[in-house]
Amino acid sequence: MLGGMVIDGMDVAENSDEPPIDAIAGLLVRTANGSQAAFAELYDALAARVFGLIVRVLVDRAQSEEVLQEVFLEIWQSAARFAPNMGQGRSWVFTIAHRRAVDRVRASQASSTRDARAGRRDLDVPYDPVAEQVELSVAGREVVAALNALPEAQRESLTLAYFGGYTQTEIAALVGAPLGTVKTRMRDGLSRLRMELGVTS
Amino acid sequence: MSETPTRKEFDDLAAGHALGALSASDAARLAALRLAHPEWEHVVAEDVETAARIADTARPVEPPIGVRSALLSAIAESPQDPPGDEEAATHTAHARAADPPARAERSPSRRWFGLAAVIALLAVLSVAGIWGVTTLTRPASVVALEEITAAPDSAHAKVALPGGGSAEAFWSGDLGRAVLVTEELPPLGDGEVYELWYVRGDTPVSAGTFDAATGTTALTGEFSTGDVIAVTVEADGGSPTGSPTTDPLFAIETS
Numbered sequence: 001m002l003g004g005m006v007i008d009g010m011d012v013a014e015n016s017d018e019p020p021i022d023a024i025a026g027l028l029v030r031t032a033n034g035s036q037a038a039f040a041e042l043y044d045a046l047a048a049r050v051f052g053l054i055v056r057v058l059v060d061r062a063q064s065e066e067v068l069q070e071v072f073l074e075i076w077q078s079a080a081r082f083a084p085n086m087g088q089g090r091s092w093v094f095t096i097a098h099r100r101a102v103d104r105v106r107a108s109q110a111s112s113t114r115d116a117r118a119g120r121r122d123l124d125v126p127y128d129p130v131a132e133q134v135e136l137s138v139a140g141r142e143v144v145a146a147l148n149a150l151p152e153a154q155r156e157s158l159t160l161a162y163f164g165g166y167t168q169t170e171i172a173a174l175v176g177a178p179l180g181t182v183k184t185r186m187r188d189g190l191s192r193l194r195m196e197l198g199v200t201s
Numbered sequence: 202m203s204e205t206p207t208r209k210e211f212d213d214l215a216a217g218h219a220l221g222a223l224s225a226s227d228a229a230r231l232a233a234l235r236l237a238h239p240e241w242e243h244v245v246a247e248d249v250e251t252a253a254r255i256a257d258t259a260r261p262v263e264p265p266i267g268v269r270s271a272l273l274s275a276i277a278e279s280p281q282d283p284p285g286d287e288e289a290a291t292h293t294a295h296a297r298a299a300d301p302p303a304r305a306e307r308s309p310s311r312r313w314f315g316l317a318a319v320i321a322l323l324a325v326l327s328v329a330g331i332w333g334v335t336t337l338t339r340p341a342s343v344v345a346l347e348e349i350t351a352a353p354d355s356a357h358a359k360v361a362l363p364g365g366g367s368a369e370a371f372w373s374g375d376l377g378r379a380v381l382v383t384e385e386l387p388p389l390g391d392g393e394v395y396e397l398w399y400v401r402g403d404t405p406v407s408a409g410t411f412d413a414a415t416g417t418t419a420l421t422g423e424f425s426t427g428d429v430i431a432v433t434v435e436a437d438g439g440s441p442t443g444s445p446t447t448d449p450l451f452a453i454e455t456s
Binding site: 032033034036039040043044047049051052065068069072073076078079086088090094097102135136137139140143144147158161162165167171184187189190193194197 | 212213216219223224246247248249251253254255256258260262263264271272273283
């Protein structure tokens with residue numbers, strides 16, 4: 001029986017015709033009203049995924065720990081800015097985490113060292129070994145499959161931007177393509193990803 | 202269906218923004234277009250939602266043990282935005298500067314109009330900061346903002362005010378125009394207006410008046426690169442003397 005289960009932060013409704021309840025959104029609303037207990041639940045539900053995202057971008061564990069704290073502090077302070085009708089709670093949390101991780105990686109690492117980092121680090125999601133994919137959530141495996149459906153140039157532009165923290169100008173230099181081409185790849189890649197995932201906001 | 206150039210430009214910028222990959226100038230351009238076209242806001246929201254899914258592909262990593270308790274201690278003493286701020290989030294633009302915001306990090310403190318007053322500039326936010334504007338109070342000024350941000354030499358800088366509001370100026374020396382976007386300026390009393398000034402050297406030149414604490418206002422008259430953009434509170438109709446009669450709420454240097 002699926003009723004009452006929590007899957008990836010979404011409660012599965014007893015009646016399967018109903019849309020899933022956004023558990024994270026509920027915790028954010030309670031947090032906005034001052035509930036430290038709700039904040040603790042939020043941390044327990046998402047900290048490992050948030051930290052995983054930050055580490056993927058920053059690599060450096062010490063800096064990642066600092067950014068993790070900054071992210072959750074910002075969540076506490078600005079939870080009132082989350083509007084449940086504007087999107088999923090998880091998306092709001094990951095958007096904050098991603099922005100802070102990219103800001104930090106740009107502030108602390110010059111382009112040349114980031115290039116070297118990119119060479120060592122596996123930026124290309126679909127080439128993760130199967131063993132690593134087992135650690136991903138159902139949602140994560142779905143996104144990996146969706147990304148794999150993209151043409152390589154589009155996928156590369158998305159992952160260089162999202163996990164590499166590179167600007168469009170830097171990506172153009174990295175891949176040796178005109179800036180306009182990179183912009184088009186990002187636009188088309190993101191649109192295609194949304195289509196593959198069936199994302200609604 | 203063919204797209205107008207501006208809509209295509211907006212769509213490209215929205216994708217770059219959602220991925221965090223815009224240059225500072227592109228981020229400013231997107232901010233201006235979002236003000237001008239609230240009917241396209243859903244594109245940004247959908248792109249942000251889609252990009253956030255990419256986070257699901259990062260392997261979870263258990264954080265260090267001490268972080269949880271450190272956070273619970275910290276939040277016990279941390280203020281929160283009051284509930285009811287959701288509307289601000291609707292049009293929040295998380296812009297990011299690609300280059301170090303060297304211009305914005307200067308904190309000018311200089312004699313003002315030859316008076317002993319010190320300009321009340323506190324934190325100068327990064328060149329492309331976070332803002333929220335939910336209503337267009339001057340559509341013509343927003344059109345001007347679009348034109349300015351499309352100019353090759355366009356630039357912008359933002360300041361935070363002591364009371365919690367902010368002001369961001371956009372300018373182009375080539376076009377000779379500037380626009381000010383304000384959020385929650387200190388409220389006016391009866392019979393008062395905000396007055397805009399171009400300060401050249403030590404000479405302030407009036408650039409018009411406005412009365413909305415939150416909104417977008419085009420400065421009248423010609424902008425010259427190097428002008429300091431400032432706002433003071435004056436009597437209705439603007440200062441009768443043609444010069445400011447009060448200390449500025451803020452001042453923004455242009456390069």
